[in-house]
Amino acid sequence: MKREGRLSGFLYGATCLLFGAFSILLASKTLPGASMGEIDPLSAVIAIASFAVSLWFGRHAARSLQIQESNLTEAATRLSDAVLQLELPQRDLLIGGSARRIDIIFRCRREAGIEASNHAAYCRLEGIFEFFEETESKRLVITGDPGAGKTVTALTLLLGLLARRTEGQPVPVRFSMSSWDTHQPLVDWLVSRLERDYRVRRRTAQALVATRRVMPILDGLDEMDADGTAPGRRRAAQALRQLNLYQDANGHAPLILTCRSAHYNAVVGSHLRLEHAAHLQALKVTSRHASTYITRRSTNPGRWTQVLRHITESPLSPLARSLTNPWRLNLAASIYEHRDPVTSAYVHNPRELMSASLNTQEAIRDHLLGLFLPIAATQHWxxxxxxxxxxxxxxxxxxxxxxxxxxxxxxxxxxxxxxxxxxxxxxxxxxxxxxxxxxxxxxxxxxxxxxxxxxxxxxxxxxxxxxxxxxxxxxxxxxxxxxxxxxxxxxxxxDFDLRQLRSHRARLKVALLMALGSLCMAFGMHVLGTPGLGVEVSVPIGSAIGLISGLMIxxxxxxxxxxxxxxxxxxxxxxxxxxxxxxxxxxxxxxxxxxxxxxxxxxxxxxxxxxxxxxxxxxxxxxxxxxxxxxxxxxxxxxxxxxxxxxxxxxxxxxxxxxxxxxxxxxxxxxxxxxx
Structure with a gap:
């Protein structure tokens, strides 16, 4: 750090000297007829030296403001509030705007080296937080088929952690892994995402990540690579290698990872996995649980009688298989419980799902999504x-x-x-x-x-x-x-950040930049000899440039x-x-x-x-x-x-x-x- 600071100071000093030398050369070329009485060489040298010193102190004033870290506890609290404000509506959106949630069941796949006080073979969504708390490493992998509820589970954990968070504990933050270029170190990527997604200042974000006050919830390991990507070029494998190196003072740092089962098993097949992490695999919804969910959510369960009887009596049928998927089950409930906003009559009848043309899961998927779009597009009438x-x-x-x-x-x-x-x-x-x-x-x-x-x-x-x-x-x-x-x-x-003017250091920095801008503009207009435009113009526009530079973030x-x-x-x-x-x-x-x-x-x-x-x-x-x-x-x-x-x-x-x-x-x- 000292070496970097000395090098930075040397480069900045050299820049000041070069600027001064250029100014002297330019002045000598543009004022060839000036006599000793018009220009005092000693005064010119002193002025240029003062100008270089003002640049030096202006730079260090700005740097001292940047280095000054805000209280990390307060920064973590603000981040926690921002995450809660953002993610709570997302959880409500994913569960379909209903207070009823699908009861997802997970199989606990024990990994070598992972200990938990609860050794149950299965876990429910309602008990996911307790399971995570009992995991010693606080590292968890959530896998499942497409639409199995992995993101909902991650959000449920995130909101539970936020609700129980105390001062000093890390803030759970969800990150979409598809945007991670694994040539970039994990820590740098987390910092950049905090900057982009939550507008955290870079130095504050660096401090939060470095002190492990952020718990990454990494959503979508399977979305990092297209199907058919060669094993040696998979970003998912490179990501897991970096995650295994992500540590804190106690060893492996806490984190949560979601991935489709097939993709994660393919990576594990190459003898690579998330080390020291518990593993929960989301199971398909049983016909009994699907019937219970629809019955509790529907205002008229009798409309669903034929569908519920069918999935119970024919659990291997395309319809039963489709409704064992939480995403499609929620989608079907949203579509067939939708009412016309004017007449309050149901728009669609669940018996449509019994049509002979819907004889494959793909056909049922296209049918549901085709009905969902018009409903979504017209429900905000x-x-x-x-x-x-x-x-x-x-x-x-x-x-x-x-x-x-x-x-x-x-x-x-x-x-x-x-x-x-x-x-x-x-x-x-x-x-x-x-x-x-x-x-x-x-x-x-x-x-x-x-x-x-x-x-x-x-x-x-x-x-x-x-x-x-x-x-x-x-x-x-x-x-x-x-x-x-x-x-x-x-x-x-x-953007402009006017809040920084509350700080005395910030006001000093802005004042220095305004003075520096005025001096630069006045000096430039004098050297270039712009006719008719002197101090009257150079000082205001130079001050404006300094003000913009000081407040710009x-x-x-x-x-x-x-x-x-x-x-x-x-x-x-x-x-x-x-x-x-x-x-x-x-x-x-x-x-x-x-x-x-x-x-x-x-x-x-x-x-x-x-x-x-x-x-x-x-x-x-x-x-x-x-x-x-x-x-x-x-x-x-x-x-x-x-x-x-x-x-x-x-x-x-x-x-x-x-x-x-x-x-x-x-x-x-x-x-x-x-x-x-």
Whole structure:
């Protein structure tokens, strides 16, 4: 750490010296006729040294603020509240909005080296928390068939742990494993997910993970690899190796892992498993338990008499096998208990499941999912005129096809693997094409940069050599900026954090940055000899730049909705652009004629710079521009609002800052059925 600090200090000092040397050289070139009386060499040296020292102390003031860790106990409490606020509705959504839960039974598969005071062979969902508490290692693997209730079990454990959590205990946080590129260390990935999903500051997230105040609940080991992936290239195997190295002071650190049974058994077959972990395998729902669940949930159990008799008398029939799956059982109950919002009459009759055409489990699956979409699309009747079932089908099929393509192709862009389950708005741009959104983004930046040149030229009455060189340098910088925008695969949403002004250190940092910005702008305008624009303009715009730099952050320390990062980035770009435009336009109106020219130039400048600053928001807009009806990848203009509606309708769910399909089977069905 000391070596890194010395190297950082050396590099920063060298940067200050180089900047000072460049300033002296530039001044000597631009002021060739100055005499000794006009420029005092000693004063110039002192001024440049003072400038370098101010940079040094400004940098250390900012660094000291970043290094200052908030109280980890309070940070853990805030994280706990955010997780509870996010995951409680998700659990309610997955169990179908009913207070009745399916009684899932687990087989306790004992692993070598795992001890528990309870040696029962089976465990119920209601007793899952007690089982986990009795496991000495606090490491658990939950497996089962697709739709067996693994995620519901993980959420039940998470909420139980949160309810019983005391100060100092770790906060259980659910992470979707499909987004983990296993070339990235586990700890770094957890930190990045806390940043993205819960807006925890990076240093706070690092401290929480390093002190093991976060208990990872890793959902979907099976979603890391497509079917048929060669054993040597499976990310799941690499993930298990890293999880086995995840330790705390007492040995292996607590965590919970979910995976489909077939995938986990395949990994175990290669002599690899999660070490020192208990193993619960979710069993199929018995006909008796299915009948009990439907009878208790239904307001008119008599409507189900024939179906319940059939699954009891013919337990090997396709219908009985389908209803032993908790996901499909819950789906069937939701569909056939649904009532018309106007007449209150039942929309469908359970006897439809007895149809001769539904003679396979796949046919029953397609039948249930085909009925579920219209019900979900119309149950929020106030929105029914906005989102027709056909439009909902097409839009969700577009998203599902994109996720399926990521899954089968193991796609990577830049340093990231594209997720096969997560729909993150500010990371969704590849759906519009590998190049198209980035190209459109670069074109818009080019247009705004040309407009910026026009604005600056309108304020200059004459061009001398120095000013011509300054315009050339500015445009070279613009070209570099446009290239960087095109090559920036993953723009980061930005936001203003006004809360940090409560801290004396933060206010000092902002004041230093504002003073530093003013000095830099005044020095630059003096050296470049910009005609007519001096201290009146340089000080306000330099102060504005310093204020924006001091308040700008990439994350907020609060769990938020998936749409908030894009909203925050839009607000940041507009606010920063407006602030820069006003700080430039108002002073310019005092030194140019007519004054309206300065105001207009300021507003135009603010818009141009706002577009350049809101990179994540602009990239998202380019995605929407690339997914119009004729593109073959049609999405609604107000995509975020639609995805929120889909969550309320029970089609999607949220996982941190991402949307996900409610169930992987639902996602696969939409991918297979691209049109209504």
């Amino acid at each position: 106030k929105r029914s005129t906005v989102y027709s079932p056909d439009h909902v089908h097409v839009w969700l099929a577009t998203l599902a096809a994109y996720l399926e393509h990521n899954s089968t192709g193991n796609r990577r862009i830049g340093d990231r693997s594209l997720s096969s389950t997560d729909i993150t708005l500010h990371e969704l741009w590849p759906l519009g094409g590998y190049r198209t959104p980035r190209f459109l983004h670069a074109v818009l930046s080019l247009i705004t940069w040309i407009s910026l040149n026009v604005v600056m030229a309108s304020l200059s009455l004459e061009f001398d050599t120095v000013e011509a060189l300054s315009y050339i340098a500015m445009n070279l910088f613009g070209v570099c900026l446009i290239i960087m925008i095109y090559r920036d695969y993953w723009p980061t949403p930005r 990439h994350r907020r320390e609060v769990g938020v909705e998936p749409r908030d990062p894009i909203r925050a980035d839009h607000i940041f770009g507009l606010s920063a652009g407006l602030l820069l435009g006003v700080s430039f336009g108002v002073p310019s109106s005092l030194v140019v004629s007519p004054p309206s020219l300065g105001i207009s130039a300021g507003l135009a400048l603010g818009f141009c710079l706002g577009v350049q600053l809101a990179t994540a928001g602009v990239r998202y807009f380019m995605l929407l521009l690339s997914t119009r009806r004729r593109s073959g990848r049609w999405l609604p203009w107000r995509l975020g609002r639609f995805l929120d509606w889909a969550c309320r309708a029970g089609l999607l769910r949220t996982a941190g800052a991402a949307y996900q399909f409610r169930h992987r089977e639902l996602q696969d069905w939409f991918a297979e059925h691209s049109s209504p």
